[in-house]
Amino acid sequence: xxxxxxxVLVTTLVVALVAxxxxxxxxxxxxxxxVAAAAAEERAAExxxxxxxxxxxxxxxxxxxxxxxxxxxxxxxxxxxxxGVNYExxxxxxxxxxxxxxxxxxxxxxxxxxxxxxxxxALGEYTDASTKWDDCIFDDTFSCDVDDLxxxxxxxxxxxxxxxxxxxxxxAGGDTA
Numbered sequence: 001x002x003x004x005x006x007x008v009l010v011t012t013l014v015v016a017l018v019a020x021x022x023x024x025x026x027x028x029x030x031x032x033x034x035v036a037a038a039a040a041e042e043r044a045a046e047x048x049x050x051x052x053x054x055x056x057x058x059x060x061x062x063x064x065x066x067x068x069x070x071x072x073x074x075x076x077x078x079x080x081x082x083x084g085v086n087y088e089x090x091x092x093x094x095x096x097x098x099x100x101x102x103x104x105x106x107x108x109x110x111x112x113x114x115x116x117x118x119x120x121x122a123l124g125e126y127t128d129a130s131t132k133w134d135d136c137i138f139d140d141t142f143s144c145d146v147d148d149l150x151x152x153x154x155x156x157x158x159x160x161x162x163x164x165x166x167x168x169x170x171x172a173g174g175d176t177a
Contacts, residue, residue, distance in 0.1 A: 067169070070103075114165070114168035116169050
């Protein structure tokens, strides 16, 4: 009888140990699967983030390329107003920038907001100054003195807008997603 009790106890103990081992194995396996799934999700998120950054950088480069002539034309105006320019040269530069503006194709909304709109604002200021200068030169009433004409406030506003566009082009517009 004592043998039967020992056999039953040993059998119960073996069954309990096997059951405990099986439960621990299943729990370990489930935890390993959760960890693997979390790592896979993290890798997928990182890949998606890198792709978004690459797409943003490609769009930025496309924007810079598309607006290069327009930007250069407005920069040309800014360069001469800081050192002095005559009416004829100034008018030609404003005309050239306006032509570059009209030749600009479709650009993304981000590009439009980052580069094109500030360049349009700058060109608008330069155009307004050109109109004032033109009106003064061809004033039939002789009430305007070209020598006293001050266009610097418009040129300063234009320069600030141009700086905004340049900062975007240089990367301050945010190339990361």
